[in-house]
Amino acid sequence: MPNISRDEVAHLARLARLAVTEDELDMFAGQLDVILQSVASVGEVAAQDIPPTSHAVRLTNVFREDEPRPGLAQQQALAGAPAVEDGRFRVPRILGEES
């Protein structure tokens, strides 16, 4: 039976890059617990010899000819960017202060 603590929710939020608030931690801790309990019944199915299905329609490798075709122009690619500098995506610093 799963039992998700507030600390575990905080850990999941960190992994998922969600800066959740204290109030959200309280709310999600309760809700995630209920959700996980309601889906735990998948464990009841005796499925040792059952192969997993990840895609419903059986497809093997799909290939196409390696031919160049037009992609997005620079302007198009940058059109939705939150910040642009010198025709490139401008991003915040990648390395932390401590590194």
Next chain:
Amino acid sequence: MSELIRLTAAELAARIHSGEVSSVEVTRAHLDRIAQIDPAVHAFLHVDTDGALAAARAVDEDVAAGRPVASPLAGVPLALKDVFTTEGIPTTCGSRILQNWVPPYDATLVRKLREAGVVVLGKTNMDEFAMGSSTENSAYGVTHNPWDLDRIPGGSGGGSSAALAAFEAPLAIGTDTGGSIRQPASVTGTVGVKPTYGGVSRYGLVAFSSSLDQGGPCARTVLDAALLHEVIGGHDPLDSTSIDAPVPPVVAAAREGAAGDLRGVRVGVVREFSGEWYQAGVISAFNRAVDVLRELGAEVVEVSCPHFDYGLPAYYLIAPSECSSNLARFDAMRYGLRVGDENGNSAEQVMSLTREAGFGAEVKRRIMIGTYALSSGYYDAYYGQAQKVRTLIARDFAAAFENVDVLVSPTTPTTAFPIGERVDDPVAMYRADLCTIPANLAGTPAMSVPAGLSEQDGLPVGLQVMAPALQEQRMYRVAAAYEVARDRAEGGPFINRVPELEVAR
């Protein structure tokens, strides 16, 4: 109210192609209707007046010049779920994180609509990233069910279903990951079809759960859905899971079905789709629909699909797992919202602050459930086990289809519930997908056709018809036959029973 908005897509196409009415007139009638009624319904997030009229004009020019029209639906207006990319037109997926995003390319489905001369009126409201069963998870406000404005229009495609029931468009597009086309169709008295997985291209469909997501047609009649199905279906080299096979002959099947003869057709009633979560009014409407199928000559038998009960839990592990991976692309770097890019915040901090501000509660819940289910130590017990359940459900379908041509069930356990009733109870919300999920997990096609009103509350009930992979024609035939018999018994098209909406002045 213009009489044009009451017509079916097939009727509109016939009038436009014969020159009796222009596509511009038809398009204007629907744009006027949207202007009048959408303040109360809120089906649309964006209306593309100029683009729609330009597309309509192009069709009218073809007709005037005596050129062949681009498709059987050329000139007919359509409402597009805001989850397909549209070049030059905003695409938000109902999310704050994509507010004002204007995609640089068209989805394949959108390209096909444009090439077919279909007039795209605008983009419809939806649960954020298609996660939900009520459209209440949209960042842009709820959509109201035209049958009762205090109730939900279903979800995630509630904007599309409401647009149809409010006569704002005769055609719409939805996407169905766990029921997001069929359940909204059911609660709004409209028709919604989830094709075989891979039957309609996913290129340009913003991904939620890639192994389940499937676009499909929505309409007010079975024939209209079939006509749209043939426009949007077919192989696409840009989608590697697209099926390289002809689109099933669904239009011919809908016309054949309309003759009202189901002799020789074997129909299976799924035993597992009943019980404590089902409203009595839904069950009795469903039973009446099954009686009609029998009267039309079908042989009806009960079928057991024992693993269908595990569909809901398996789905609510698989879909969140895939969504936690897919939605990682919203990182505040290349497109969409960026929050907190100040005070020397790092990329990772900006990412976390942006996702916190840009995603709603249900999306956050699912991302975290998926993160949990995929973590080492839990993977086998949750995600791995759910993938095995998927195999067992596909086997249940295969065994059933050895004995019957189609399976039937209610589309969803209840009629439209009041806005707000389930927002704080995610698990109650999830139960709306109880009957629709197995077809997603197995990848098989299924559709919802209106099955009259519940005697309990006077709201629409849906009949779900399910078929084997790439055998869509079977379900269209059965649904069309049922539709004709239903309308004959009621003395007119079912959709005309939707109450007249107050028109804003």
